[in-house]
Amino acid sequence: MTSYLIQNASLLGEKTSDLAISSGVFVDPSSLDPSRDDVTTIDASGLIALPGLVDLHTHLRQPGMDHAETVLSGSKAAAAGGFTCVHAMANTAPVADSVGITDLVHRLGREAGYVEVRPIGAVTKGLEGSELAGIGGMANGEAQVRVFSDDGHCVSDSLVMRRALEYVSTFGGVIAQHAQDPRLTEGAQINEGALSSSLGLAGWPAVAEEAIIARDILLAEYTGARLHICHLSTKGSVEIVRQAKARGAKVTAEATPHHLLLTEELTAGYDPIFKVNPPLRTNEDVLAVRQGVADGTIDIVATDHAPHPTEAKDCAFDEAAFGMLGLEVAINVVQKALVDTGLLTWADVARVLSKTPAEIGGVEGYEQPFALGAPAHLALHDPTGEKLATMRYSKSQNNPYREITLPGSMRYTFYRGVATVIDAEVVPLGAPS
């Protein structure tokens, strides 16, 4: 196994130092002899060293929707974006509502080898919102599932939500809620407001998200369980979570890259590439979500990477699928929206894109960045330059950033000491494609 000596990296954007990787773990740089054949030296001058990134919200589409993405293609896209761990959402076909499916996804991830793939289990059978899925079985399986979500659907029944929270609390699990009151959003296409009215597209009102978040926080406080809120998108949601945290509620929340950068005006041309759930909101919401990440109200950034084949977007707006890509550009969007605006330091980025999502997901190995002896999950990001965002590794092309320039580029990624990205190119690992 190759060892790496990484010279002059800027650790978390702070002090410049060398890092060394050998046998899959971080080692003391002085212990490596750069003249040896099995030691590769990397000049990391100007690069920001970040711990390997962890995504708590990814759609890998396998099994069942392999034409949109596979565990392998999604893993490559993840690696290209600096990720070393992704959580694969349960809305596959069949749904990941039993241990057979979650262990399958876990195994496919291990075979691909680019990132740790942590399956998310469904909360309810078939994502139908009525009967609890095989939660205990998934938790005890090889994949050791800890995050449960019906993402794409809201667990809208209060009693089902209460029981799910209670049930997973016994083994340290967490419910990741897609907060969307179904009755308030029937047929909803874009953010409700003057724009939705003038476009004649059914509105998705902010209150449909906020009402569920408020209810779920109360349920979490009542049951003592842990709640995670997926893709929080409105100013009001930020305020509700802020108040709950001030009371000490065990709630965490995520924001997506697109809700940190894009606004509803993009949908004015009826291009479904900008159709996503929850929808793009107003600039005021974007600024509030950014502020929420900056002050810690929102704990993490998670991609909600949602690949769709071309035909799912090449149609009328209300016929199109919801979702947009995110893995390959998350770090660039975060840089543009949060770092270049002065809201986050790179150390903060490491917190919201690695340490805290790992904590929420119960993933080990991300407690202390670059700790000697710890698994070598590392991302080296060049913050200079900017370019049009392209998606090179996902099987899908529903890229909402294609006409937007984004700063920075991910140069190297290491997963368990294996270089998965070298010079911004994903390394072939020899897994069957």
Place this chain on the structure above:
Amino acid sequence: MKHLLDTDTLGKDQAIALLDTAAEFSGIQARKVQKLPTLRGVSVANVFFEDSTRTRLSLESAAKKLSADVITFTGQGSSLSKGESLKDTAQTIEAMGTQIMVVRHSSSGAAWRLAHSGWLRSSVVNAGDGTHAHPTQALLDAYTMRSRLHQGAALGKDLDGVHVVIVGDIAHSRVARSNVHLLNTLGAKVTLVAPQTLMPPGVESWSVEASHNFDAALAEAPDVVMMLRVQHERMKGSHFPSPREYISRYGLSTERFQALKESTLVMHPGPMNRGVELSSVAADSPQSTILEQVTNGVWVRMAVLYSVYQQGEVN
């Protein structure tokens, strides 16, 4: 204009020119042969994913009076439910050699997608898309108001200072939206009247007065009262308690009608629910323009087909 997708992109001069062209075409009524050779050899496709007999027939009639060749596609429900996409259906029809595609679709933005996605070369005329726009209806409404209010001297005129009250399901009405844009452009004052449950979110940012009180709006002695159709499915307690309550608050009853000034026009885009949106007395009165709207629709649609064809050729 290569396409006509909505009225919000029409400038005042452009809108007046369209109405004037329509007025010119209306002159063929006086002729023995009511047909012009203007679009001879031009192929117009009426593509109605959502059926609407009256709009389809009106457009067919307009195209035929201009000597265009017309083919018609009607498919019920969404195109996807038939297994073929909007894009494929439209491209297939265009491949048969059409220059103008008239589209009605239940999805808002469908005509916009056809015009702007690089799928087609044809000019696209929006004959109604979801709850978004219905520009030819707005044009025929404006034409009707103009010709009634200015009588024989309508040519070149706008609707400056005309007060139009639009009543009914504003939230789901493409007719209301397109009318608001066009009436504003032509200088009219618009008051929208509906229960709050049928008012579009964000209406305060539109250049209109929004009211929940029909009687108060009528007390301002408007020049035009336009009643919109209320869909049956919204009457079953979902948006207001009962048809009876709706009629009592928002129907143009005989009493309300008789209190109007005699010059006030009563309009309805059809098809109307007699006794719901308006009483028969109102519908059948000389102040009612309902049948005139249908006739004027043909002239306006002739003007639209003629205009997009000319521009489509240039581009």
